[in-house]
Amino acid sequence: MRNKNFALITGASEGFGKALALECAARNINLVLVALPGSGLSSLCCYIERNFDVTTYCLEHDLSKKEECYDLFNEINRLQIPVNILINNAGIGGTHYFDERNAEFYCKQIELNVVSPTLLTHLFIQNLLQHSPAYILNVSSLASFFYLPKKQVYGGTKSYLVAFSRSLRRELKNKGISVSVICPGGMNTNPQMVFQNLNTHGLGRWSIMDPEEVSKIAINGMLKKKEVIIPGFWNKMFMLFDKLLPKCYKEMLTDRSMKESKTISNPVIFAINPLRTAI
Amino acid sequence: MKILITGATGYIGYKLAMEAASRNYTVHILVRDLESPLLPVHPNIVKFKGDITNKASVIAAMINCNKVMHAAAIAKLSAKNNNVFYSVNVEGTRNMLDAALALGVKKFVFTSSGAVIGPSGKYPMSENDPRIAAFENDYEISKHWAEELVKEYCRRGLFAIIVAAPRVYGPGHECNGNTMNILLKNILSMRLAFVPSCDNVVANYAFVDDVVNGHFLAMEKGLGGEKYILGGENLSYRSFFQTIKQNTGKKIRLIRIPKLLLKIWSFFYMSVCTILGKETHVSPKVVDRLSQNRALSCDKAIRQLGYSITPFSIGIQKTIFHLKNKNYA
Numbered sequence: 001m002r003n004k005n006f007a008l009i010t011g012a013s014e015g016f017g018k019a020l021a022l023e024c025a026a027r028n029i030n031l032v033l034v035a036l037p038g039s040g041l042s043s044l045c046c047y048i049e050r051n052f053d054v055t056t057y058c059l060e061h062d063l064s065k066k067e068e069c070y071d072l073f074n075e076i077n078r079l080q081i082p083v084n085i086l087i088n089n090a091g092i093g094g095t096h097y098f099d100e101r102n103a104e105f106y107c108k109q110i111e112l113n114v115v116s117p118t119l120l121t122h123l124f125i126q127n128l129l130q131h132s133p134a135y136i137l138n139v140s141s142l143a144s145f146f147y148l149p150k151k152q153v154y155g156g157t158k159s160y161l162v163a164f165s166r167s168l169r170r171e172l173k174n175k176g177i178s179v180s181v182i183c184p185g186g187m188n189t190n191p192q193m194v195f196q197n198l199n200t201h202g203l204g205r206w207s208i209m210d211p212e213e214v215s216k217i218a219i220n221g222m223l224k225k226k227e228v229i230i231p232g233f234w235n236k237m238f239m240l241f242d243k244l245l246p247k248c249y250k251e252m253l254t255d256r257s258m259k260e261s262k263t264i265s266n267p268v269i270f271a272i273n274p275l276r277t278a279i
Numbered sequence: 280m281k282i283l284i285t286g287a288t289g290y291i292g293y294k295l296a297m298e299a300a301s302r303n304y305t306v307h308i309l310v311r312d313l314e315s316p317l318l319p320v321h322p323n324i325v326k327f328k329g330d331i332t333n334k335a336s337v338i339a340a341m342i343n344c345n346k347v348m349h350a351a352a353i354a355k356l357s358a359k360n361n362n363v364f365y366s367v368n369v370e371g372t373r374n375m376l377d378a379a380l381a382l383g384v385k386k387f388v389f390t391s392s393g394a395v396i397g398p399s400g401k402y403p404m405s406e407n408d409p410r411i412a413a414f415e416n417d418y419e420i421s422k423h424w425a426e427e428l429v430k431e432y433c434r435r436g437l438f439a440i441i442v443a444a445p446r447v448y449g450p451g452h453e454c455n456g457n458t459m460n461i462l463l464k465n466i467l468s469m470r471l472a473f474v475p476s477c478d479n480v481v482a483n484y485a486f487v488d489d490v491v492n493g494h495f496l497a498m499e500k501g502l503g504g505e506k507y508i509l510g511g512e513n514l515s516y517r518s519f520f521q522t523i524k525q526n527t528g529k530k531i532r533l534i535r536i537p538k539l540l541l542k543i544w545s546f547f548y549m550s551v552c553t554i555l556g557k558e559t560h561v562s563p564k565v566v567d568r569l570s571q572n573r574a575l576s577c578d579k580a581i582r583q584l585g586y587s588i589t590p591f592s593i594g595i596q597k598t599i600f601h602l603k604n605k606n607y608a
Contacts, residue, residue: 022411044409051400188413191420198361198417210413 005131006030008083011090013039015189019211023219025052032057063090064112073123084131086124088117089139095150095261106153113157132176137222138165142185142235149258178225182218185235187211204257207234283307283344285331286351288317290457294491295348300324309340317452331371337378349375350390356560361417368421376432386438388498389429393445394419403513403574406506433504440501445510445575449487450601464602471532478517483575485511486594496584512591513574526595541566
């Protein structure tokens with residue numbers, strides 16, 4: 001029998017969101033995919049409809065704007081789509097010192113990484129309750145556990161998602177909604193990240209995973225109602241080291257690697273030579 | 280009519296230059312070594328010394344050309360210094376596009392790779408399908424970025440067309456871009472072939488003459504900013520090796536090797552090469568790559584350009600004939 005319920009995935013046009021969408025489609029879960037306008041979402045939807053036995057809606061919204069979160073909610077209500085899985089994946093990353101970006105950037109990062117998942121969870125909770133067993137999966141990061149330089153705001157927003165998820169999980173436990181949070185480490189999400197990861201050395205390099213692997217672990221963990229999902233052997237090791245090693249030693253190790261780490265701009269859009277920025 | 284062709288000492292570029300020369304173009308070729316034994320020789324071909332990473336030499340070769348075919352690239356999966364992928368494939372392409380826009384080139388054909396499209400799902404992938412697996416190596420990323428650059432220059436007003444070739448086989452130079460001929464040569468001389476046990480894995484194999492012809496079709500009929508896959512037949516390893524075996528006219532033993540064994544062997548081979556400081560394309564990741572489906576659909580090129588595909592059995596006959604003439608069997 002064809003599955004009637006839908007999974008709503010935000011930030012689905014690229015990277016981990018795209019991998020999550022493909023993973024759900026492979027498990028016959030119908031999809032509502034949301035991404036920024038002009039991000040190539042429609043070609044992904046076409047691909048999924050052609051290759052998998054699922055129904056796919058593709059909705060384009062900028063979720064860093066509150067009113068567009070409401071628009072999304074109203075649109076889904078109007079279409080009467082039964083949502084039983086909500087995956088809050090959309091987010092803005094970045095690796096830079098605090099003064100390297102303007103305040104606007106950080107406000108937008110907080111809007112998208114914190115406000116939007118909170119708002120969407122609040123809006124969709126009735127829809128989810130009506131279609132239980134329901135699941136919420138929030139996409140956090142390993143950076144939420146390590147207070148790394150160059151990851152101040154990003155790490156903070158991701159820590160919020162861990163706290164939010166774990167707390168909400170206890171509230172919704174007996175109401176038929178399971179809340180999980182996944183904390184991936186480095187991933188080959190887009191060409192820039194793969195480029196950056198190919199130029200990473202040492203421990204960091206080993207822990208990098210492909211989004212296809214992580215999305216499998218994420219959906220498995222979500223359906224098994226796990227609380228905090230840490231994908232991959234090395235990422236689990238990092239969590240263990242964090243507990244075992246003394247603070248000064250940890251800081252020495254991470255300081256060194258974070259100094260080299262840098263976000264690379266798309267060389268095409270910004271017309272920057274990737275070699276000059278990366279090396 | 281003048282045309283600039285880059286990569287003319289390479290597998291596809293050489294054939295493009297010879298074909299253009301035979302079509303009565305005055306062909307400018309930009310080469311690093313004017314004495315290279317791989318140079319195409321024809322009265323219509325004019326040599327320019329230079330390198331796509333050197334913009335002045337690009338401009339010197341492009342002046343008065345109203346058409347450009349940019350086929351030069353580092354076409355391999357790994358290099359000792361991975362910067363070359365970006366300096367040549369991305370920045371070199373930027374130099375070419377910059378010069379073409381400045382000099383008012385009418386048509387620019389960029390040779391890209393099926394590797395940018397990546398693995399396929401249930402059906403063969405077409406030009407508009409999204410990539411369904413992460414990018415794997417510097418080559419793929421550099422070609423992807425180069426494609427993005429071409430699209431960017433189209434927005435700025437250049438009439439450019441992207442063509443993407445998958446695994447190409449057929450008579451031609453033995454160089455990095457021509458792994459298929461190296462494989463065939465080995466099969467012919469050793470009289471045995473190692474077939475991976477995942478022999479139902481499908482990939483696309485394009486005959487080089489089709490690819491060359493497709494370049495000219497794209498230049499004539501292609502729409503600006505569009506991408507066309509110039510492929511061939513989609514074949515499983517099983518039918519790929521069976522067809523080769525049938526067409527050699529010799530007894531060839533096909534030996535199936537389990538994937539795990541291949542991976543272990545590739546790991547050791549890679550380690551030994553690394554220790555000896557030798558460049559190698561073999562790695563466990565490459566084995567994984569070879570066990571993914573990579574089927575492509577050329578429907579768009581067939582529909583819009585009138586592209587045609589030579590059946591694999593005929594293409595392979597021609598290739599084997601060519602290799603036999605060169606005394607490899």
